[in-house]
Amino acid sequence: MKPPPLRIHRPTTLEDTLDLLSEHSAAGKVLAGGQSLVPVLNMRLAAPSDLIDITAVSGLDELLVTGDDGQTEIIVGARATHRRVERSAEIAAANPLLGEALRFVAHPAVRNRGTTVGSIAHADPNGEMPMILALTGGRVDVRSTRGERSLEADELNVGPLETCLEADELITRAVFPGLPAGARAGFDELARRSGDYGLAGVGMIVDVDDDTVTGLRCGFISVTDVPEILNLDALVSGTGLNDAPEAADAVVDAVRNFIDPGGDIHASADYRRHLTGVLASRLFRRLCRGENPRKRAGGTRRPATDTKRGRA
Amino acid sequence: MTESLDTEPTSTIRLTVNGTLHVLEVPDRKLLSDVLRQDLELTGTHVGCEHGVCGACTVQLDGEPVRSCLMFAGSAQGHEVTTVEGIGDDPEHPADVQQAFIDCHGLQCGFCTPGFITTIDAYIDENPHPSEEEAREAVSGNLCRCTGYQNIVSAVQRAAELRAEGASQ
Numbered sequence: 302m303k304p305p306p307l308r309i310h311r312p313t314t315l316e317d318t319l320d321l322l323s324e325h326s327a328a329g330k331v332l333a334g335g336q337s338l339v340p341v342l343n344m345r346l347a348a349p350s351d352l353i354d355i356t357a358v359s360g361l362d363e364l365l366v367t368g369d370d371g372q373t374e375i376i377v378g379a380r381a382t383h384r385r386v387e388r389s390a391e392i393a394a395a396n397p398l399l400g401e402a403l404r405f406v407a408h409p410a411v412r413n414r415g416t417t418v419g420s421i422a423h424a425d426p427n428g429e430m431p432m433i434l435a436l437t438g439g440r441v442d443v444r445s446t447r448g449e450r451s452l453e454a455d456e457l458n459v460g461p462l463e464t465c466l467e468a469d470e471l472i473t474r475a476v477f478p479g480l481p482a483g484a485r486a487g488f489d490e491l492a493r494r495s496g497d498y499g500l501a502g503v504g505m506i507v508d509v510d511d512d513t514v515t516g517l518r519c520g521f522i523s524v525t526d527v528p529e530i531l532n533l534d535a536l537v538s539g540t541g542l543n544d545a546p547e548a549a550d551a552v553v554d555a556v557r558n559f560i561d562p563g564g565d566i567h568a569s570a571d572y573r574r575h576l577t578g579v580l581a582s583r584l585f586r587r588l589c590r591g592e593n594p595r596k597r598a599g600g601t602r603r604p605a606t607d608t609k610r611g612r613a
Numbered sequence: 614m615t616e617s618l619d620t621e622p623t624s625t626i627r628l629t630v631n632g633t634l635h636v637l638e639v640p641d642r643k644l645l646s647d648v649l650r651q652d653l654e655l656t657g658t659h660v661g662c663e664h665g666v667c668g669a670c671t672v673q674l675d676g677e678p679v680r681s682c683l684m685f686a687g688s689a690q691g692h693e694v695t696t697v698e699g700i701g702d703d704p705e706h707p708a709d710v711q712q713a714f715i716d717c718h719g720l721q722c723g724f725c726t727p728g729f730i731t732t733i734d735a736y737i738d739e740n741p742h743p744s745e746e747e748a749r750e751a752v753s754g755n756l757c758r759c760t761g762y763q764n765i766v767s768a769v770q771r772a773a774e775l776r777a778e779g780a781s782q
Contacts, residue, residue, distance in 0.1 A: 302663040303644070304642040304644070304685075305642065306622065306640070306642055307622065307641060309624070309642075309685060311687070332688075335684060335688070336683055339684070342642075343664055407665075409754065411665060411680065411683075411754070414674075414679050414680070495750065495754075496754055
C-alpha cells in the first residue's frame, strides 16, 4: 500500500513541463491533485518511473467565464481543483451542470485536492466530469513540445480509462460551453454510500421555448464505456412542459435501450438499467417543472454570508 | 521494481506543519501521512485504508481538509499543514471539536477520531449552524467502525455550538 520508487519533478513553467513529458514519455505520468493517481500507485496498479507534478506550474490555474450572455465559455485550467469550480458563483450562473455534478464527486476532502481536468484526463466511465464535458459539448486544449491541438470530448474519449492523448501531451485546460438561453440542465446519481462512485448517474440538458420542450440531450455515468451522448430532440420536441410526465416514459425507454451497463458485486446490469431509467424520468420531470435539485446538504454548502447566487 | 532502496530518488523538502518549518530529506515516493508519522513523529494522524476512502489520515492543507495518504510529502511544500496535534494537543485544554467529542461520547476506540476532528474543525467554519442532515453529510467521508455515527453527528452540532460560544467571548 505504498507507491513504488519513483522520481517526482516539480517544474514551474509550461515549457519545462512539456520538455519533461517529452523526455519521459510513456515512463512518465502527470501528477496534479493525485486523487485518482495516488491510489493507483499505492495499490501498485501502475509504476511510472517519473511523475511530473504540475501543481506549481504557472499559467495552469485559470478559472474564468468568458464571452457574452448566451455565448459564454467556462475555462478550467489544469490546476483548478474541483472545489474551486464548485464554489464559483460565476460558473454556476453560466452553467449549473458543473456544480451539480461536482457535488457527487467523492467527498470535500478529495475535491479539495482533485482537479477537474485531471478527472477528464483519467477518463473513468464512473467519473462525473468526463461526461459533463461531453454533455455540454466541451473540449480540451492540449499541448506538447510538438505543438497544440483541441479535442472535442468524443474525440478525446476512446475507451474506459483511455483517451487519445499521446504520452507527451498535457491537457492545459478544459472548456465547457455555458448553458444556452432557454435551456435547463441537471444531474442526479445514486451511490450505495455518500461519495462512492455512482451505481448510475444521469445528466440532462432540456431545451425549452416558451412552454414547449424543443430538445433533450442525456449523458450517463457508470452505465456506458465512454461518455456517449443520447440525443432525444426528435422524441421530445413539441412536448408541452405540463405533459412531461407522459413524455418521460418514452424518454425512459430510449435511455434504457441506449445504455450498456455491466454488473458487479454492487449491482446487476439489470438493476443499473432500471435505476438509470428511474433517474432519467425524475430528472426530466424535475427540469420540466423548473425546480432546483434536491439539496445535497453538508460540506458542499457555501457559508450563508458568502452566497451570491445570481440565478433563480 | 528492480531499483534498490539505495538508489531510490530522494529530495530535500521544506514542510510547514502546525506552524513549524521542517527541512527533510525524504524519498520522493513518501506519502505525507508517512512523513508526518515517521519523520515528524506526529502520530495523531492515523493511516487506515491508504486509498482515500476511510478518512482517518485527514489533515488540513491551508485550512482545507485533505487526505494525507493521497499526497506525496513534497506536494505539501508551499502550503500550511495542520494535523490533529495542531488543532489541540493538551488533554487538560482540548480544542472545541475535541471537547464536543468528549461531551457527546463521539468516540470509542479513537482510531478514526483525528480524521473527524480535522474534518469538522474546518467544516464548522464553513457552516456554523449545521442541521442534523448537514452534520451527517459533513462526516460522510470519514468511516468509524465503533460508534454507529449518531454521537459523532451530535458532536458536529455540539462543536458548532462551542465554536460560536468561543467566538462570542
